[in-house]
Amino acid sequence: MATNPYFSDFFTATNADQYLAEDLIIEGIQCHGRDMYYLPRDLSNFDSFFGEDQASKFNGAVAVEFYLENVQSWQDDGEFLSKFGVEIRDSATLAVAQRRFKEEVTSEYPEIVRPREGDVLVFPETYDGRRRAMEISNVRNEEIFYQLGRLYIWTVTVKNFEFTGETFNTGIEEIDSYNDYSLSTTIILEAGAGTFLPGVS
Secondary structure: OOOOOOOOOOOOOOHHHHHHHHHHHHHHHHHHOEEEEEEOOEOOOOEOOOOEOOOOEEOOOEEEEEEEOOOOOOEEEEEEEEOOEEEEEEEEEEEEEHHHHHHHHHOOOOOOOOOOOOOEEEEEEEEOOEEEEEEEEEEEOOOOOOEOOEOOEEEEEEEEOOOOOOEEOOOOHHHHHHHHHOOOOOOOOOOOOOOOOOOOO
């Protein structure tokens, strides 16, 4: 028994067939997806031990369309009461076309060739009364496995962005207003205001 000689093998389709499939996927995402802002994270003082940089900055934002695969509700644990108070653990899965990501994001930031863990997506529309900022926690490129011999999308898992003092300077007022939620205290020590000795509290 042999395969039909009049149809290309699943992994060896012609370039025209591959481009057609990619165009249809992009059109589907643009029809049913949402424009979101992609914010690259700039690391300034990365701690390799803890794997974080609490002084990181977001100095730009690029709009690109993503398809939200969660059609019924958010994933993960939702809202629950822990020993630290009420915690919101929402997550979601989104899809973005590889070609569109490169056209919008990579053209602006050549070093970013795919969505990166730690970068942030901002939903331009409010969901359940809140404007969502979600941090990318995982990126997969084989969710749809070599359709017609190529990979066309990245599947991105995101979680609630936990603000830890990052600075937003994207030029978009709605996003940069996140800086207003930061907590900071300025302490000014004046000469002659007291006696300070090393090792004495």
